[in-house]
Amino acid sequence: MRLTSKGRYAVTAMxxxxxxxxxGAVSLSDIASRxxxxxxxxxxxxxxxxxxxxxxxxxxxxxxxxxxxxxxxxSVQQIVNAMNEDLDARQCRGAEDCxxxxxxxxxxxxxxxxxxxxxxxxxxxxxxxxxxxxxxMTNKKEVRLGQIKxx
Numbered sequence: 001m002r003l004t005s006k007g008r009y010a011v012t013a014m015x016x017x018x019x020x021x022x023x024g025a026v027s028l029s030d031i032a033s034r035x036x037x038x039x040x041x042x043x044x045x046x047x048x049x050x051x052x053x054x055x056x057x058x059x060x061x062x063x064x065x066x067x068x069x070x071x072x073x074x075s076v077q078q079i080v081n082a083m084n085e086d087l088d089a090r091q092c093r094g095a096e097d098c099x100x101x102x103x104x105x106x107x108x109x110x111x112x113x114x115x116x117x118x119x120x121x122x123x124x125x126x127x128x129x130x131x132x133x134x135x136x137m138t139n140k141k142e143v144r145l146g147q148i149k150x151x
Contacts, residue, residue, distance in 0.1 A: 007085040009037050010045050014079055015133070017055065017067055018126050025057075025064035045083065052082035071127035080121060087117050 012035050017026045028046060032039040046065060049055045054074055055065045067074065080087065 003080070003085055003087060004083075006041075006045060007080045007083045009035070009041065010049060010079050010083050011076055011129075013037070013042060013045060014049070014054065014067070014074070014126060015129055017065055018071055018130055019133075021066050024062055025066055027064035030064070048082045048084070049079070052078065054079060054082055067126070071130060072125050074126045075122045076124045076129075077118060077121035087114070087121075 013031050016031045016035055020026045020030070028039055028042045031037065032042055046055060046057075050057060050065075053068050056068045057063070057065055
């Protein structure tokens with residue numbers, strides 16, 4: 001079980017598009033420079049995101065990528081799945097043959113953990129992440145304004 005940089009960067013890139021697509025398609029080079037991610041790495045990520053229909057490409061001048069579905073319909077789990085990330089905590093991957101052909105003593109624990117991780121990531125969508133980001137940005141502005149008033 002390991003969430004790799006590919007999975008984390010895919011979520012970050014999807015959020016970047018969600019934030020910036022109001023002005024049009026978002027180029028990979030813009031995402032790369034804003035998020036400090038290698039352009040060639042992003043190209044690999046976007047091949048998979050496009051295949052999963054999570055993004056759609058726009059060709060030509062001003063081309064780039066747009067989110068492929070409503071933000072509420074794209075879960076973090078879908079993004080992670082598009083990257084072929086393995087977040088299964090079970091050694092046997094659910095086959096229950098982790099110990100000499102039978103389930104190990106702690107199989108139920110790892111089974112529950114895998115279900116919890118999948119459920120957690122499925123329960124979070126891009127719209128929720130955007131809302132959380134806006135709340136954080138608003139709170140930071142309030143702090144700055146509060147600091148200015150005290151000076």
